[in-house]
Amino acid sequence: MDCSKEKIDNFLRSVSFFKTCSEDCYGKLIENAFLTVHKKGKILFIQGDKSDRFYVVMSGWVKLYRETLDGVQPVVDILTTGHIFAEDTIFQNKEYEYSAEVVEMAEIISLPTSLLEKASEENASFALNFLKHMARKSSAQEKKLESMVIQNAPQRIGCFFLRLVPQDQGHKSVTLHLPYDKTLIAARLGMQPETFSRALKKLMDETGIKVKGATVEIDQLDNLVSFSCIACSSGFPCKNLTTCSG
Amino acid sequence: MDCSKEKIDNFLRSVSFFKTCSEDCYGKLIENAFLTVHKKGKILFIQGDKSDRFYVVMSGWVKLYRETLDGVQPVVDILTTGHIFAEDTIFQNKEYEYSAEVVEMAEIISLPTSLLEKASEENASFALNFLKHMARKSSAQEKKLESMVIQNAPQRIGCFFLRLVPQDQGHKSVTLHLPYDKTLIAARLGMQPETFSRALKKLMDETGIKVKGATVEIDQLDNLVSFSCIACSSGFPCKNLTTCSG
DNA sequence: CGAGGGTTTGAAGTGCATCAAATAGTGTGG
DNA sequence: CCACACTATTTGATGCACTTCAAACCCTCG
Numbered sequence: 001m002d003c004s005k006e007k008i009d010n011f012l013r014s015v016s017f018f019k020t021c022s023e024d025c026y027g028k029l030i031e032n033a034f035l036t037v038h039k040k041g042k043i044l045f046i047q048g049d050k051s052d053r054f055y056v057v058m059s060g061w062v063k064l065y066r067e068t069l070d071g072v073q074p075v076v077d078i079l080t081t082g083h084i085f086a087e088d089t090i091f092q093n094k095e096y097e098y099s100a101e102v103v104e105m106a107e108i109i110s111l112p113t114s115l116l117e118k119a120s121e122e123n124a125s126f127a128l129n130f131l132k133h134m135a136r137k138s139s140a141q142e143k144k145l146e147s148m149v150i151q152n153a154p155q156r157i158g159c160f161f162l163r164l165v166p167q168d169q170g171h172k173s174v175t176l177h178l179p180y181d182k183t184l185i186a187a188r189l190g191m192q193p194e195t196f197s198r199a200l201k202k203l204m205d206e207t208g209i210k211v212k213g214a215t216v217e218i219d220q221l222d223n224l225v226s227f228s229c230i231a232c233s234s235g236f237p238c239k240n241l242t243t244c245s246g
Numbered sequence: 247m248d249c250s251k252e253k254i255d256n257f258l259r260s261v262s263f264f265k266t267c268s269e270d271c272y273g274k275l276i277e278n279a280f281l282t283v284h285k286k287g288k289i290l291f292i293q294g295d296k297s298d299r300f301y302v303v304m305s306g307w308v309k310l311y312r313e314t315l316d317g318v319q320p321v322v323d324i325l326t327t328g329h330i331f332a333e334d335t336i337f338q339n340k341e342y343e344y345s346a347e348v349v350e351m352a353e354i355i356s357l358p359t360s361l362l363e364k365a366s367e368e369n370a371s372f373a374l375n376f377l378k379h380m381a382r383k384s385s386a387q388e389k390k391l392e393s394m395v396i397q398n399a400p401q402r403i404g405c406f407f408l409r410l411v412p413q414d415q416g417h418k419s420v421t422l423h424l425p426y427d428k429t430l431i432a433a434r435l436g437m438q439p440e441t442f443s444r445a446l447k448k449l450m451d452e453t454g455i456k457v458k459g460a461t462v463e464i465d466q467l468d469n470l471v472s473f474s475c476i477a478c479s480s481g482f483p484c485k486n487l488t489t490c491s492g
Numbered sequence: 493c494g495a496g497g498g499t500t501t502g503a504a505g506t507g508c509a510t511c512a513a514a515t516a517g518t519g520t521g522g
Numbered sequence: 523c524c525a526c527a528c529t530a531t532t533t534g535a536t537g538c539a540c541t542t543c544a545a546a547c548c549c550t551c552g
Contacts, residue, residue, distance in 0.1 A: 066479035074392050091381035127373035128366055134380035135337035141387040146320050148395055149436045190395045197500055233312035443532050
């Protein structure tokens with residue numbers, strides 16, 4: 001469908017990952033792009049599947065996760081608009097390193113990885129941009145690791161909220177809306193739902209924020225910052241961006 | 247000193263990270279390379295320092311770590327021969343993202359990052375190789391995160407030992423030598439020295455391995471594998487390589 | 493209105509951290 | 523080669539954070 005291609009084109013042009021792609025190469029990308037819409041629960045692929053495509057989230061939310069031999073499912077990341085995933089399979093035996101599941105109704109664009117490789121070879125500035133993308137991702141992972149090991153449950157939740165606050169918020173009060181299930185947030189932060197619930201209560205006590213359902217009210221941003229960021233090696237506003245952002 | 251340059255040259259040619267570097271560019275690298283020798287305890291740089299150099303470990307061991315506001319020092323990684331560090335500062339505001347300290351007498355080669363950037367721009371295959379390096383690093387980080395969150399202390403130690411076992415060891419019995427302090431291994435694995443000591447004892451009970459001082463005897467590799475790898479999403483032999491390997 | 497998932501609460505257990513102190517190891521100068 | 527100083531490692535006792543299991547509650551959606 002042409003209208004779909006146009007939609008894809010409009011969207012991809014806004015994703016900085018593709019900014020440095022040559023017109024020639026970009027054309028081929030669009031040509032081979034598919035846009036699909038999935039409901040909550042749809043498994044896009046499973047860890048270990050052979051891959052020749054990678055993906056860009058246009059809307060909705062996607063969970064990346066693994067599975068251990070004893071059945072635990074660690075969450076790798078949870079992605080939304082503008083985020084790219086499975087792009088690193090070019091280098092990893094063309095096998096997906098994790099599974100992907102739609103957790104909130106999502107529009108997903110899929111693209112052939114071969115074009116990524118081609119673009120990197122032909123276009124130095126694209127390759128450099130790609131490198132930059134990987135470096136950012138790596139740096140974000142490093143920080144995620146740190147926060148997982150060093151921050152306790154309430155601090156991790158506070159940190160999660162802070163990352164939802166728009167950058168230019170200053171010290172004003174903010175109202176947030178949680179983007180997905182609390183159970184899923186808990187998994188993303190590496191804790192049990194029960195722990196999340198209790199830790200959230202503690203966070204409210206300690207920092208004065210108010211949480212009703214999926215709504216978070218923060219009156220004193222400072223309180224939250226000093227509570228959460230004390231156990232973090234980045235200052236605030238911290239650059240613990242979600243990985244894979246394009 | 248010329249003899250130092252020759253030593254650097256000999257060594258760097260064996261590091262796969264530089265394999266795809268053009269002769270021209272490689273020559274410039276060698277020209278601007280410094281080899282330094284440091285004793286245990288030497289701080290090479292501190293997180294936040296401005297940087298225009300990156301490093302390759304020729305021998306010895308180097309600890310990368312951060313520091314949080316409340317004084318905790320999470321270990322990022324511990325590197326040895328052939329490992330590269332601070333190479334990602336090209337993309338990160340030219341600031342070191344962590345501190346580096348020599349933990350076992352080490353020979354360190356330092357090189358200007360500007361040449362990395364130049365080489366990536368001029369030579370597509372170098373850029374691709376660099377990308378591959380970053381992707382491997384990122385994948386290793388992902389697994390480290392997983393192991394930190396999902397494996398318990400004895401399992402992490404077992405996993406650490408398994409990564410010290412030479413690849414082609416089959417099911418034979420193996421004797422290992424711990425590369426550095428147990429206290430440091432503990433830090434690397436995100437636990438306290440006391441916990442390490444107790445967890446090691448438990449690991450010995452459960453898997454039949456024997457540890458005396460810095461010597462580890464593993465009779466039944468299988469035991470260790472099934473004990474440790476059950477809580478891991480990679481199979482065995484697992485590819486949880488130390489990051490930053492060149 | 494009832495079914496089913498998300499969320500909270502309670503009670504009990506586990507793993508790791510912390511503090512304190514003993515022991516083993518290592519390198520030093522005499 | 524020994525005694526001392528200093529560090530690494532182990533051991534014991536205790537506490538806290540998080541998990542686990544069980545059950546209630548709440549909310550939404552057919």
